[in-house]
Amino acid sequence: MENTVVKIDNLVKRYGELIALDHFSLEIKQGEVFGLLGPNGSGKTTTINCLLSLLAFDKGTIEIFGKPMSPTAYDIKKNIGVIMQNVAVFDELTVYENIDYFCGLYITDKAERRKYVEDAIKFVGLEDFTKFYPKKLSGGLLRRLNIACGIAHKPKLIILDEPTVAVDPQSRNRILEGIQELNRNGATIIYTSHYMEEVEQICSRIAIMDKGRKIAEGTKDELKRMIKNTETIIIEVAGLSDEIRAKAAALPHVYDTEYDGQKLTVYCSGGKHNLIRVLGVLQENDISFGRVFSELPTLNDVFLEITGKALRDKEE
Amino acid sequence: MQVFKAFFKVLKRNSFTAIVFIGVFLLLALMISDGKAEVTIFALDAKKVSVFDEDDSPESRKFVEMLGEKFEIVDIRNDRDIITDMLYYEQIDYAFVINRGWSEKLAAGETDGLFTSYKMHDSYAKVIVEQCLDDYVTAVNVYTAAGMSLDKAMDCAGEDILVETDVTIEKFGDDNKDFTPMFAAYYRYLPYIFISAILSALCPVLMIMNRKDIRFRTNCSSVDANSYTMQIFAGGAVFVLAVWLIFIGAGVYMYGGIFRGKAWTALLNSGLFALITTALAVLVASVIDSQKILTLIVQILGLGMSFLCGIFVPQSMLGDSVNAVGRFLPAYWYVRLNEMLCGDRLYSTGKAMACLLIEAAYAVTLVLVTVLIRRVRYSGAHKMTAAKA
Numbered sequence: 001m002e003n004t005v006v007k008i009d010n011l012v013k014r015y016g017e018l019i020a021l022d023h024f025s026l027e028i029k030q031g032e033v034f035g036l037l038g039p040n041g042s043g044k045t046t047t048i049n050c051l052l053s054l055l056a057f058d059k060g061t062i063e064i065f066g067k068p069m070s071p072t073a074y075d076i077k078k079n080i081g082v083i084m085q086n087v088a089v090f091d092e093l094t095v096y097e098n099i100d101y102f103c104g105l106y107i108t109d110k111a112e113r114r115k116y117v118e119d120a121i122k123f124v125g126l127e128d129f130t131k132f133y134p135k136k137l138s139g140g141l142l143r144r145l146n147i148a149c150g151i152a153h154k155p156k157l158i159i160l161d162e163p164t165v166a167v168d169p170q171s172r173n174r175i176l177e178g179i180q181e182l183n184r185n186g187a188t189i190i191y192t193s194h195y196m197e198e199v200e201q202i203c204s205r206i207a208i209m210d211k212g213r214k215i216a217e218g219t220k221d222e223l224k225r226m227i228k229n230t231e232t233i234i235i236e237v238a239g240l241s242d243e244i245r246a247k248a249a250a251l252p253h254v255y256d257t258e259y260d261g262q263k264l265t266v267y268c269s270g271g272k273h274n275l276i277r278v279l280g281v282l283q284e285n286d287i288s289f290g291r292v293f294s295e296l297p298t299l300n301d302v303f304l305e306i307t308g309k310a311l312r313d314k315e316e
Numbered sequence: 317m318q319v320f321k322a323f324f325k326v327l328k329r330n331s332f333t334a335i336v337f338i339g340v341f342l343l344l345a346l347m348i349s350d351g352k353a354e355v356t357i358f359a360l361d362a363k364k365v366s367v368f369d370e371d372d373s374p375e376s377r378k379f380v381e382m383l384g385e386k387f388e389i390v391d392i393r394n395d396r397d398i399i400t401d402m403l404y405y406e407q408i409d410y411a412f413v414i415n416r417g418w419s420e421k422l423a424a425g426e427t428d429g430l431f432t433s434y435k436m437h438d439s440y441a442k443v444i445v446e447q448c449l450d451d452y453v454t455a456v457n458v459y460t461a462a463g464m465s466l467d468k469a470m471d472c473a474g475e476d477i478l479v480e481t482d483v484t485i486e487k488f489g490d491d492n493k494d495f496t497p498m499f500a501a502y503y504r505y506l507p508y509i510f511i512s513a514i515l516s517a518l519c520p521v522l523m524i525m526n527r528k529d530i531r532f533r534t535n536c537s538s539v540d541a542n543s544y545t546m547q548i549f550a551g552g553a554v555f556v557l558a559v560w561l562i563f564i565g566a567g568v569y570m571y572g573g574i575f576r577g578k579a580w581t582a583l584l585n586s587g588l589f590a591l592i593t594t595a596l597a598v599l600v601a602s603v604i605d606s607q608k609i610l611t612l613i614v615q616i617l618g619l620g621m622s623f624l625c626g627i628f629v630p631q632s633m634l635g636d637s638v639n640a641v642g643r644f645l646p647a648y649w650y651v652r653l654n655e656m657l658c659g660d661r662l663y664s665t666g667k668a669m670a671c672l673l674i675e676a677a678y679a680v681t682l683v684l685v686t687v688l689i690r691r692v693r694y695s696g697a698h699k700m701t702a703a704k705a
Contacts, residue, residue: 052536071541078538088529092329093322104318105537149533 003030004066005157005188006051011060013046013212020046021057022212028190028205033183035203036192037299043212044192048161051190052082064157078106081155081187085162087146089134096121096130099148106153120152124178140171147175151182158182159190164198176202196299208303215306224297227305228255232297233266233275236290237282240264248281319525319534319544323551327521334517338559341509342566345502349570363387363441366402366411368394375419375470379452382474386448399434409441410434412449423466425457452477499571499579500658506563506586507647508627510593511618513559515600518552519610522601552594560590578657581668585657588675589650595682602689621647631655646678 006028013021021043028034036044049055051062053071062069064076089098099117107113121127124144134142143163151158160179164172180202183189193199199206200220207217216223224230240259248264249257253271257264268274275294282289365387369376383389390408392398402408412433415421421430431449435442455476459469524530525548534544564583600613622628624638625647631639632655642648653671655661 054532054535071535074538074540077536080536082533082536084529084532086529088527088533090322090326090524090530092326092524097322097325101318101322102533102537105534105539108318 004028005030005032005064006034006190007061007063008047008051009061009063011047011050011057011062013043013050013055013057020212021050021060024060024209024212024214026207026214026217028188030188031183031186032205033179033189033191033203035199035206036190036209037194037196037199037206037303038192038209039194039303042194042209044194044209045161046212047209048159048190048192051159052077052080078153079156081150081153081158083147083150083158083160083163085165087134087142089142089145089149091134094131094133095126095137095145095148098134098145099152102149103152106155116152116154119154120148123151123181124148125174139166140168140174143167143171143175147178151187156187157190158187161192162194164193164195172198196303200299206299208299208306210303210307216302220299223299223302227297227302228269229267229297229301229305230270231268231274232295232301233268233278234293234295235264235266235278235282236262236292237264237287238262240287244281244285244287247285248278251277251281254278317547319539319547320551323521323525323548324555326524327517327551327555330520330524331517334513334559337509337513337516338562341505341513342562345505345566345570349498349502363409363444364390364407365445366390366392366399366408368411368413370416371414371418373419375422375466376414378467378470379414379418382470382477385478387445396434403434403436409436409439410445412445419466422453422456423460425460427453427457448477496571497658497660499567500582500654500660502567502571503582503586504627504651504654507589507593507625507650508618508622509563510559510590511596511621512614514556514590514593515597515614515617516611518555518594518597519601519604519614520607522548522552522598523605523607523610526601527605552598556590556594560587578663581672582654582657584672585650585653585675588672588679589646592646592675592679592682595679595686599682599686599689602686602693621645624648626651626655630660632660646675649674649678 004027006026008024008026011021011024012019024043024047026047036047038044046055050057051064051069053062053069053073064073065079067073067076069076090101093101096117099120100113103113103117103120107116121130124147126141126144126148129137129141134145137145147163150160158179164175167175176198179189179191183202189202191199191203203220205217205219206223207214208223209215216226218226238261245257245259245264248254248266251266251274253268253274254266255269256267259265266274266278275292279289279292365383367380367383367389369380380389390402392402392408392411394413399408399411403411410433412431415429415432418430430453433446435445452473455473456466456469459472460466464472535541564586596617600610600617604610604613624634624642625631625645626634626639626642627647631642631648631651634642639648649671652661653668656663656668656671
């Protein structure tokens with residue numbers, strides 16, 4: 001218990017008939033970058049809101065830093081930083097004033113706060129924009145300001161709820177690097193996203209959510225080992241007969257194949273040298289082929305296999 | 317005091333409209349008062365009269381000369397079209413012809429057929445000039461009947477007509493010299509300016525501080541929810557107090573005097589209305605979140621109360637139905653008390669207290685409604701049910 005930062009036990013949250021969180025439990029250790037992964041509407045934000053006591057829940061318990069969380073648990077809140085998807089800053093205050101204001105909600109000592117604010121500005125690289133009003137900042141700079149407002153008071157637990165939505169790739173990389181740096185500096189991170197690549201990149205442990213339930217939890221390797229698929233081979237090949245496809249399907253460790261007239265997809269479960277064996281079948285039958293790809297499973301594959309649907313909608 | 321300080325920084329960026337309202341109002345008030353406390357309430361106004369002397373006798377010329385001291389004689393051609401045009405465009409107020417044989421008829425004590433007049437029907441000028449002519453003829457007849465010569469009688473009648481009367485305007489219960497009608501008029505407009513200035517500055521700030529994402533971040537922080545509310549309340553109170561003091565100070569500067577007697581009640585009345593406006597601002601900011609709608613609401617509330625409650629037009633000149641509607645609005649009771657204090661309405665302590673109590677009731681009601689609405693709208697963030705394990 002001593003290094004458990006967050007403990008959620010059997011949490012239930014209902015919106016009328018809809019069950020947003022269904023007996024959800026979670027334990028996050030100190031120093032972890034914990035990813036909450038799930039499609040839109042899976043209950044990630046509801047979990048965060050309950051965790052922060054911004055939302056009443058119907059059943060369960062939440063402990064942070066070993067103490068029960070409540071709306072008036074200000075000693076706990078003092079050590080939490082929150083960065084939400086929406087940029088929550090005052091348009092009427094400058095960059096410096098905004099960071100100073102939000103930092104001031106935690107740190108009352110003026111001299112100490114000034115140092116914290118300057119550190120935060122340096123951390124997000126807004127040194128040249130301290131006197132700018134938010135409306136004059138680009139989208140990427142605004143995101144950085146949003147992050148600075150959330151972490152200026154140097155919290156021990158930082159919660160980031162989809163902070164990279166609608167962010168350009170350059171800013172996104174900078175944000176992700178920043179999160180890793182915060183973690184290296186000692187903060188425990190809870191990171192929610194429906195971008196599996198981000199979660200894979202930065203999270204040491206991941207919980208996958210769907211329909212308010214935790215459907216899997218572990219490191220990314222542990223999660224990938226949970227599923228049958230270990231390798232997907234894609235070969236560009238034209239005019240493939242059913243007979244040859246059947247030969248490929250009959251190879252050891254191959255559990256499924258697909259062919260759309262242009263591309264042969266072979267799904268393998270375990271084993272080694274699967275690609276060589278599949279290519280061998282094609283060569284033996286004098287079939288010429290184009291480009292060849294071999295892909296290891298992603299978290300999307302994990303989600304797909306567990307739930308039967310993709311993690312992200314196609315348009316996303 | 318982080319929230320308190322931020323409140324004023326946000327207010328600073330949203331105060332332009334309020335500054336314009338306050339500046340324009342004070343400028344107008346200053347121009348009207350001319351920076352002096354003395355106000356001329358009654359002034360004689362010489363009517364413009366054209367006289368056509370067809371009698372052309374020494375007596376008629378003497379009469380015209382006497383009229384010149386009473387009225388402003390305007391020389392125009394004796395042409396019906398010109399006279400009617402001049403009357404229509406109010407370049408003259410009255411015109412009349414001294415008929416041929418006027419002096420003989422006057423000497424004989426006749427009263428008919430002396431004058432032929434041109435006038436605007438139902439005008440005050442017609443009443444004033446005809447009253448003067450009638451009084452003159454009657455006086456001459458009285459003096460000649462008493463044995464005076466026509467010449468002497470005309471002199472005496474002229475003296476009578478030219479006597480000026482000192483006029484003082486008496487007010488009901490007017491024992492308060494410190495609250496002049498001009499000062500009262502200044503106070504009468506305060507509700508409009510309070511609503512316009514306070515709402516247009518305070519509401520946007522409250523709306524920003526209540527913005528969902530800002531509240532979210534604040535609720536996540538370690539600042540006590542009650543402390544946060546109190547700091548915003550303190551910010552609003554300081555702003556409203558400052559606005560109120562500006563107007564009270566400007567009133568003292570323009571109309572002079574240290575508040576005494578009933579003027580203190582006027583001060584209390586305005587303070588109470590400033591409180592109502594504050595409660596109204598918090599209520600409005602709790603139910604709307606659009607700047608465009610806010611502008612509309614400020615106009616509706618400001619102008620609506622002004623027209624319905626007697627701010628722009630005295631209540632005595634409003635119809636019964638308008639006054640009946642106005643009774644449901646707080647500004648009506650403010651204006652009613654203000655009218656009592658300046659003597660436009662009969663003053664009684666009981667009625668004055670009733671007005672103040674009704675205004676206080678409005679303030680309390682607005683606060684309660686606001687608390688209720690805010691509890692419904694924002695309670696989600698703080699109302700956490702006890703978790704049932």
